[in-house]
Amino acid sequence: MGQKTVAETIREITRRHLEGGGMLLGESISAVGWVNNTVPDCKGIVELPMTDVAGSGIAVGAALVGRRPIFVIRFQDFLILNGSPLIFYAAKVKELHGKSAPVFVRAIASEGLGPVHSGVLHSIFMHFPGFRVASPMTPKEYEEVWADYMSNDDPMIVSEHRCSYANSREMEDLIAEDADITLYAISSTRFEAIKAAGQLAGEGIRCNVVHIVWLKPFIVDTRITAPLKSSRLGMVIDPGHEIAGASQALAYMISDATGFRVKALGLRDRTKCLHPPLQNRAPDAKRICEAVREILLEGGKVPL
Amino acid sequence: MRTSYFNVVKNGASIVGPDTALEIFKRICLARSFEAGLIEAVREGFVTAPVYLSMGQEAIAAALSLAIPEFMIFAQHRCHAAYLSFGGNAERLRDELLGLPTGTSGGRAGSNCIQCHDNDVTMHGHHGLIGENVPLAVGAALGSGKPTVCFFGDGAAEEDYVLSGMGFASTHRLPVLFVCEDNNLSILTDVATRRSWSVTKIADALGITNADLSDDPWTLYLTARELKKSLPAFINTFTCRANWHVGIGVDGPPEWDRFEIIRQDLSALGLSKEIAGIEDDARSAMESIWDKKLLQRLSGR
Numbered sequence: 001m002g003q004k005t006v007a008e009t010i011r012e013i014t015r016r017h018l019e020g021g022g023m024l025l026g027e028s029i030s031a032v033g034w035v036n037n038t039v040p041d042c043k044g045i046v047e048l049p050m051t052d053v054a055g056s057g058i059a060v061g062a063a064l065v066g067r068r069p070i071f072v073i074r075f076q077d078f079l080i081l082n083g084s085p086l087i088f089y090a091a092k093v094k095e096l097h098g099k100s101a102p103v104f105v106r107a108i109a110s111e112g113l114g115p116v117h118s119g120v121l122h123s124i125f126m127h128f129p130g131f132r133v134a135s136p137m138t139p140k141e142y143e144e145v146w147a148d149y150m151s152n153d154d155p156m157i158v159s160e161h162r163c164s165y166a167n168s169r170e171m172e173d174l175i176a177e178d179a180d181i182t183l184y185a186i187s188s189t190r191f192e193a194i195k196a197a198g199q200l201a202g203e204g205i206r207c208n209v210v211h212i213v214w215l216k217p218f219i220v221d222t223r224i225t226a227p228l229k230s231s232r233l234g235m236v237i238d239p240g241h242e243i244a245g246a247s248q249a250l251a252y253m254i255s256d257a258t259g260f261r262v263k264a265l266g267l268r269d270r271t272k273c274l275h276p277p278l279q280n281r282a283p284d285a286k287r288i289c290e291a292v293r294e295i296l297l298e299g300g301k302v303p304l
Numbered sequence: 305m306r307t308s309y310f311n312v313v314k315n316g317a318s319i320v321g322p323d324t325a326l327e328i329f330k331r332i333c334l335a336r337s338f339e340a341g342l343i344e345a346v347r348e349g350f351v352t353a354p355v356y357l358s359m360g361q362e363a364i365a366a367a368l369s370l371a372i373p374e375f376m377i378f379a380q381h382r383c384h385a386a387y388l389s390f391g392g393n394a395e396r397l398r399d400e401l402l403g404l405p406t407g408t409s410g411g412r413a414g415s416n417c418i419q420c421h422d423n424d425v426t427m428h429g430h431h432g433l434i435g436e437n438v439p440l441a442v443g444a445a446l447g448s449g450k451p452t453v454c455f456f457g458d459g460a461a462e463e464d465y466v467l468s469g470m471g472f473a474s475t476h477r478l479p480v481l482f483v484c485e486d487n488n489l490s491i492l493t494d495v496a497t498r499r500s501w502s503v504t505k506i507a508d509a510l511g512i513t514n515a516d517l518s519d520d521p522w523t524l525y526l527t528a529r530e531l532k533k534s535l536p537a538f539i540n541t542f543t544c545r546a547n548w549h550v551g552i553g554v555d556g557p558p559e560w561d562r563f564e565i566i567r568q569d570l571s572a573l574g575l576s577k578e579i580a581g582i583e584d585d586a587r588s589a590m591e592s593i594w595d596k597k598l599l600q601r602l603s604g605r
Contacts, residue, residue: 023447046446048472049468049471049472049475051464051465051468051471051472053439053464053465053468054438054439054442054464054465054466054468054469054472055439055468055472056439057436057438057439057440057442057443057465057469058439058440058442058443058446058469058472059443060439060440060443061439061440061441061442061443061444061445061446061447062443062444062446062447063443063447064428064440064443064444064447065443065444065447065448065450066447066448067447067448069447084433084436084465085436085439085440088431088432088433088436089431089436089440092431093429093431095412096409096412096413096417096429096431097409097412097413097417097419097428097429098409098410099419099421099428099429
């Protein structure tokens, strides 16, 4: 222990950037908690009025003139409003005009806060050309994503999750000998996949856990394929909606590259409600365990 | 008050002086002659992608290009006149409309997305959401501190993010000149059918210095030179689109013919000979750009 947390890492990166002449824009940044203590109190912070579309356009405009703004979106659901200038301008300007608008979008996800404050929408941005999309859950991963942003000129969607902010540990892939299944976990479900692997081990089911940070570009390299060659079954787990979401997209890509069966596990096709049992929460360890047992029962290790 | 003479200064051409007046006229003629050639190129099938013509509205860009030549530009569709007046290269614009790699965006963007980063001109391309350029311009002014002009139409002015963008510019006193080219039409729906409020009054309420006037270039020139001292500022200028929203068609005669009014103004100053020469020069220059044999070679058609 004694290591930096993800929140502290974000705050330090931000402070470095702002003191070096960068900008940070967002709504109610300096209000209670400074966005879960991820924003430092220093120069370069621009408080936007409560105007999501224009606010996003202002951030993109600042990116267009080279300021490399950090744009904070407190709840990813708001990306539906903020998304227009990001999708239609920032992501297109390079291919259309040979210019760039590298905005670092801190899209923050939560859980249990109801229908429009609990969403995970990174899948939408994977769909459109022109973005880089990542979901770091550890301090080192966040530093790497930031370094990538600073060395590229693409707009970056950083799918954060509040559950990661207190995390100070790095998360290595878990590779089990003669594993029965490989779990590819994204965002908050990475913490749950580790728990699930532990629980399933008690039942004699051996799981690989491969952590997915980069959603786009998603590179199907040997880190992704090698564990599957042994387990011959896989499952991609994502806190966003399963249908047409990151879990299905990545499952298809992995399956297509390896020929092995890879399932998807995400949110059920229902609205997230505020109170249990209708919250439609991201897959937790219990649900992951159930899904793994079901897959193994369905056909075991039979390749496609 | 939508008339050709609303808030227009008397003897404006005389006040700005013959040199400036003739330079404004020259830029108007360049845009008109360019688009005359473009219309023919569309008719002949050389240009097949949608075109958004500035024809009828070109006095606005011509006047402002002399009043605020150093401003960074965020225009939207109907921006050929802004591009040409502020110093964009006509051949590169033609090539963009033809879809050629030598176009302003390599032939990838087209008529409503014109950019310019040559000849000390910085004009950022629009992508097609009307009014998107307003918050972008505001953000660019915030990020760079550079004076910025943003052109948009009376329809775009109704977008919520346009009004919010103007509000942000007011709060932070950003150096942005907002110019609403009010041709009274969104496609073909007039302003009175769409809304009961005035953008100028909104600007006033936001604490933005503003002016409501017709598209008389002399008054626009004088007004912009004053307003640039107290940015952010807003101009709503009544104007008449000569052609369809998109395409080269014509719905009928415009409410007024600004080009003819300008000619009369300059003739009244004894500049008939000069304006005839300018018109001939512009026509000749643009005829060579739109030469049919050249177009056949460039377009492969």
